[in-house]
Amino acid sequence: xxxxxxxDAVVVGAGGAGLxxxxxxxxxxxxxTAVISKLYPTRSHTGAAQGGIGAALGNLExxxxxxxxxxxxxxxxxxxxxxxxxxxCREAVDVVIELEHMGLPFSRTPDGRVAQRPFxxxxxxxxxxxxxxxxxxxDRTGHMILQTLYQNCLKNGIEFxxxxxxxxxxxxxxxxxxxxxxxxxxxxxxxxxAKAVLFATGGxxxxxxxxxxxxxxxxxxxxxxxxxxxxxxxMEFYQFHxxxxxxxxxxxxxxxxxxxxxxxxxxxERFMERYAPTLKDLASRDVVSRAxxxxxxxxxxxxxxxxxxxxxxxxxxEVIETKLPDIADFARTYLGIDPVHEPIPVQPTAHYAMGGIxxxxxxxxxxxxxxxxxxxxxxxxxxxCVSVHGANRLGTNSLVDLVVFGRRAGLxxxxxCLEADWPALPPQPAREAAxxxxxxxxxxxxxxxxxxxxxxxxxxxxxxxIFRDGKGIADAVEALRELKERYRRIxxxxxxxxxxxxxxxxxxxxxxxxxxxxxxxCALNRTExxxxxxxxxxxxxxxxxxxxxxxxxxxEDGCITIEYKPVVITRFQPKERVY
Amino acid sequence: xxxxxLTIQRFNPETDAEPHYRTYTVEVxxxxxxxxxxxxxxxxxxxxxxxxxxxxxxxxxSDAMRINGINRLACKTLIKQVGTDITVxxxxxxxxxxxxxxxxxxxxxxxxSVLPWLINxxxxxERERLQSPEERERYDETTKCILCAACTTxxxxxxxxxxxxxxxxIVNAHRFLFDSRDxxxxxxxxxxxxxDGVWRCRTIFNCTRACPRDIPVTEAIAEVKKAILYGGPxxx
Numbered sequence: 001x002x003x004x005x006x007x008d009a010v011v012v013g014a015g016g017a018g019l020x021x022x023x024x025x026x027x028x029x030x031x032x033t034a035v036i037s038k039l040y041p042t043r044s045h046t047g048a049a050q051g052g053i054g055a056a057l058g059n060l061e062x063x064x065x066x067x068x069x070x071x072x073x074x075x076x077x078x079x080x081x082x083x084x085x086x087x088x089c090r091e092a093v094d095v096v097i098e099l100e101h102m103g104l105p106f107s108r109t110p111d112g113r114v115a116q117r118p119f120x121x122x123x124x125x126x127x128x129x130x131x132x133x134x135x136x137x138x139d140r141t142g143h144m145i146l147q148t149l150y151q152n153c154l155k156n157g158i159e160f161x162x163x164x165x166x167x168x169x170x171x172x173x174x175x176x177x178x179x180x181x182x183x184x185x186x187x188x189x190x191x192x193x194a195k196a197v198l199f200a201t202g203g204x205x206x207x208x209x210x211x212x213x214x215x216x217x218x219x220x221x222x223x224x225x226x227x228x229x230x231x232x233x234x235m236e237f238y239q240f241h242x243x244x245x246x247x248x249x250x251x252x253x254x255x256x257x258x259x260x261x262x263x264x265x266x267x268x269e270r271f272m273e274r275y276a277p278t279l280k281d282l283a284s285r286d287v288v289s290r291a292x293x294x295x296x297x298x299x300x301x302x303x304x305x306x307x308x309x310x311x312x313x314x315x316x317x318e319v320i321e322t323k324l325p326d327i328a329d330f331a332r333t334y335l336g337i338d339p340v341h342e343p344i345p346v347q348p349t350a351h352y353a354m355g356g357i358x359x360x361x362x363x364x365x366x367x368x369x370x371x372x373x374x375x376x377x378x379x380x381x382x383x384x385c386v387s388v389h390g391a392n393r394l395g396t397n398s399l400v401d402l403v404v405f406g407r408r409a410g411l412x413x414x415x416x417c418l419e420a421d422w423p424a425l426p427p428q429p430a431r432e433a434a435x436x437x438x439x440x441x442x443x444x445x446x447x448x449x450x451x452x453x454x455x456x457x458x459x460x461x462x463x464x465x466i467f468r469d470g471k472g473i474a475d476a477v478e479a480l481r482e483l484k485e486r487y488r489r490i491x492x493x494x495x496x497x498x499x500x501x502x503x504x505x506x507x508x509x510x511x512x513x514x515x516x517x518x519x520x521x522c523a524l525n526r527t528e529x530x531x532x533x534x535x536x537x538x539x540x541x542x543x544x545x546x547x548x549x550x551x552x553x554x555x556e557d558g559c560i561t562i563e564y565k566p567v568v569i570t571r572f573q574p575k576e577r578v579y
Numbered sequence: 580x581x582x583x584x585l586t587i588q589r590f591n592p593e594t595d596a597e598p599h600y601r602t603y604t605v606e607v608x609x610x611x612x613x614x615x616x617x618x619x620x621x622x623x624x625x626x627x628x629x630x631x632x633x634x635x636x637x638x639x640x641s642d643a644m645r646i647n648g649i650n651r652l653a654c655k656t657l658i659k660q661v662g663t664d665i666t667v668x669x670x671x672x673x674x675x676x677x678x679x680x681x682x683x684x685x686x687x688x689x690x691x692s693v694l695p696w697l698i699n700x701x702x703x704x705e706r707e708r709l710q711s712p713e714e715r716e717r718y719d720e721t722t723k724c725i726l727c728a729a730c731t732t733x734x735x736x737x738x739x740x741x742x743x744x745x746x747x748x749i750v751n752a753h754r755f756l757f758d759s760r761d762x763x764x765x766x767x768x769x770x771x772x773x774x775d776g777v778w779r780c781r782t783i784f785n786c787t788r789a790c791p792r793d794i795p796v797t798e799a800i801a802e803v804k805k806a807i808l809y810g811g812p813x814x815x
Contacts, residue, residue: 040683042726043639100707103697103760105715105722112709137722143638144722151696185676214633250636329793330636333655334610450622493626496593499677502626
């Protein structure tokens with residue numbers, strides 16, 4: 001049974017970007033908007049963001065959007081598009097004020113303004129020293145953004161389709177005409193006929209073994225777009241956050257270092273002084289993650305093991321309990337240690353996709369290096385690549401990205417919907433997705449999906465992680481292709497219709513395998529080191545050949561082809577990156 | 580590694596008339612989460628086992644369930660806290676959809692009923708509205724709510740009367756009632772000053788014990804009751 005709905009605009013994903021877009025769409029009463037989410041909106045992974053949202057409010061010291069833009073460009077290792085970055089840093093100030101007006105309970109300065117703290121890579125006056133730019137609500141800023149946006153969506157009466165999994169993107173004659181979704185509870189298919197569709201489906205950290213990402217972060221949006229023959233941009237750039245809880249990968253916010261916490265090796269040495277003499281522990285994430293791995297490689301992990309200490313014991317109980325309460329709770333719950341008295345064992349954890357679905361600054365999805373827009377299709381947030389993060393994202397800039405580009409996408413969709421006529425739906429729009437699901441449900445092969453997923457995660461961790469080299473990546477590409485072959489012979493045990501999460505996990509695994517392959521192929525292709533992409537066989541950044549974005553497209557025969565798109569440079573010429 | 584016996588309440592809406600229990604044995608570390616044990620069953624023994632989960636570290640609120648009779652998040656409960664003989668059941672008071680998954684639609688309807696958003700029609704200033712750290716602190720605890728439903732489904736008053744708005748909704752009303760920027764107190768308090776509003780709370784404290792975010796839920800409810808009696812929330 002297939003149900004068909006008709007909405008002017010459909011937002012897929014109910015995290016920060018999706019909800020912000022929906023809120024802006026709701027300002028146009030003549031437009032009908034639906035939000036589809038595979039989770040209840042408040043479960044979205046935006047809620048896990050901790051440390052803050054960057055904006056040059058200058059509440060505690062002088063700051064300017066231009067400084068923020070410079071830091072972002074430098075953080076991106078000069079791969080970010082500077083026109084988009086300048087725009088984002090300018091609008092960041094405005095959106096933070098807007099969030100406050102919506103009710104977001106920011107922490108406050110003594111005179112009642114939004115509180116700000118230092119964060120990795122954020123500096124005053126083009127790199128002179130740390131600046132207080134991260135606007136925060138204790139260490140649950142993402143939680144408060146998600147709650148506030150959801151609350152405002154409810155206030156505005158936006159229609160939600162909770163626990164609906166998007167399973168197909170409908171394109172006809174190069175234009176988007178909607179999506180197909182699977183209602184998890186009933187196991188039925190729903191066609192959403194729409195003039196404009198936004199993908200705001202989040203990241204795909206579940207490609208790796210150690211990750212800060214939720215189980216839901218399986219890259220469904222990028223995988224669907226890729227399968228429909230549209231390109232993905234800069235997939236080789238994936239960020240490892242320096243401080244995940246040892247073995248679990250649970251995020252320990254950069255806010256800990258922002259408040260004065262330091263990293264120490266087995267000798268008790270504050271080793272970041274050697275790697276980043278100016279910013280030390282507040283250097284950008286790629287630099288800090290690499291430094292930690294280098295210490296571990298050279299035998300200075302704690303007790304020779306694969307972790308170092310994040311030491312916050314000198315901050316005192318007051319700072320930890322009031323500014324970092326959730327972090328303290330994580331350490332107590334999962335490690336049984338009190339960060340007031342003991343250092344926290346940490347290791348880098350797969351955290352954030354810089355790459356994704358290529359878009360314009362208005363969230364319009366583009367299909368090629370000439371930025372040809374796919375009418376009616378939009379993307380924003382982590383699943384998109386504008387590109388403002390380039391080869392490495394700065395802390396706090398993901399939340400900025402969500403709200404700035406969520407808002408811009410929502411407005412652009414509204415403009416488009418007011419003018420565009422209705423696209424035709426393809427005949428039997430749900431047929432393909434339903435056939436895929438039916439085949440998966442009936443699958444009864446020898447392969448266990450969870451085992452394939454674990455093998456994929458280990459390959460990605462070991463060979464397409466922080467340190468990479470040509471041979472390792474090439475082997476990984478081969479191994480991933482074998483896994484994809486084996487995926488065709490999996491077994492789904494649950495044959496039921498209602499709330500079949502066994503089936504959904506198997507489908508999500510297919511998305512992860514596709515994204516793993518394209519990530520590895522792009523990593524193999526880029527023979528230089530830049531930002532989060534470190535090739536030990538090509539250890540230097542190579543601007544002459546590689547100051548360009550990768551666009552990877554899958555042809556009908558399954559082969560991945562790569563083309564390139566120039567980086568937009570406005571005012572900051574590439575130079576050597578030292579922190 | 581520890582051998583753990585997991586007894587899980589099962590219900591398949593397509594074949595079962597009533598829920599029943601099934602026992603599994605898994606090997607886990609004492610420092611693993613109960614969620615890891617559930618995954619060990621689902622991924623390697625019985626793919627039909629159904630539960631919600633996402634973040635796996637206690638911030639998204641998906642995996643609230645009864646573990647040895649107490650409402651907890653499976654991802655925030657370690658094996659060593661609950662022993663090697665573990666019973667897992669769905670939350671009480673909402674209809675079971677399948678296994679550990681319950682129907683949360685009524686829960687979110689309760690949440691929406693208290694107008695959980697900032698109400699303030701005054702034109703905002705150009706910059707942020709000012710709020711002192713003391714005013715911000717006044718409602719800090721109730722901003723922590725992740726809507727996991729552990730409190731509401733631990734409340735005997737709610738079990739007895741599903742029309743009761745429940746602790747979670749009151750916590751979220753509190754979050755706005757005591758926010759110095761909010762102007763919606765009268766409207767919100769009117770909704771809570773009803774038969775099925777705050778007065779169904781009998782200060783049993785189950786909600787406070789169940790909250791995985793350590794929100795002093797019963798205290799927050801008491802403050803809302805006081806606000807009704809005194810004609811408005813007491814500000815800083």
